[in-house]
Amino acid sequence: MLADRGAAPRATGRGAHAARPVDEAVGSAHAKVILLGEHAVVHGRPAIALALPHLRVTAEVRRAAGPALLRTEEYVGPIDTVPAALASLATAVRATLERLELPVSGVDVAVRTGIPVGRGLGASAAAAHAIVDALARLTGADLDEEARYRLVQEAERVAHGNPSGLDARATRTRGAMLFRSGTSTRLPVRLGTCLVVADSGVRGATKEAVADVQAFLERDPARATALLDRLATLTTEGAADLADDRRRELGARMSQAHAVLGELGVGHPALDRLVDAAEGAGALGAKLTGGGLGGCVVALVPTPADADRVVGALEAAGAVGTWVVPPLEEDA
Incomplete structure (x- = not known):
């Protein structure tokens, strides 16, 4: 089970304990489109990505007794028995709770996506970001951007094997960005x-x-x-x-x-x-x-x-x- 509502999680980044824990929380993230540089970016070259803010994933999280649960259109059940196609989402739940030094139990995570899956628009990274965001809000933790990025990258490695990190940055970045070797820069x-x-x-x-x-x-x-x-x-x-x-x-x-x-x-x-x-x-x-x-x-x-x-x-x-x-x- 998660810690009691009155007990804030341990420090996890800049300004932890920014909010009190709550019983329900929502997180979201948007799609992205790569304008130039896909595949080259996996091998240390630059790429340009643009946000698609009208295509979004939402994660709704609430406290619940028992094992951590995942709900999607394709599956409802414990995160330990998700099908392979959803393993990255289970990883996002597990990794975030472990990062917050909380048991991997006591949460019900419902993921709803408006991003077509398997189309190169960042659906898996956006879903992972939405889960991380919702769990941080639920527990009252303040995860900084680098902590969020690392958690999403952990999920993306399950989804894609050797992700460049571009999706993990672009699905939380407005406008256009230039990405190279884990670092992103906003573009005019x-x-x-x-x-x-x-x-x-x-x-x-x-x-x-x-x-x-x-x-x-x-x-x-x-x-x-x-x-x-x-x-x-x-x-x-x-x-x-x-x-x-x-x-x-x-x-x-x-x-x-x-x-x-x-x-x-x-x-x-x-x-x-x-x-x-x-x-x-x-x-x-x-x-x-x-x-x-x-x-x-x-x-x-x-x-x-x-x-x-x-x-x-x-x-x-x-x-x-x-x-x-x-x-x-x-x-x-």
């Missing part, structure tokens, strides 16, 4: 047009894709390294494009990145069809986003008025869901 953005994200309907396979790229590196290190370096260059140049609303240049870099990711072996015919459809409808560029082997694409449209036309083309090409990211203008 002056992008006066929209991005369109489209779901191919094919479940992605991040863990498999990461392993495939690693195998490529071991099999042909010179070729794989050159491709990863090319992605890094496109990312660095794309960050400057974002800051100055150089949308045509940014779109061209996105399309180039899609081709490079295909050469790395993480593409999929369904993603290629969506990219072709977006560009055929006037998008300035489009690419897969996330781990690949399925999942989503992201397209850059010339002006906000062009978004509906591109959405229509993507849906006609088989997209099962689309989301429009409005123009962005933020300081770092």
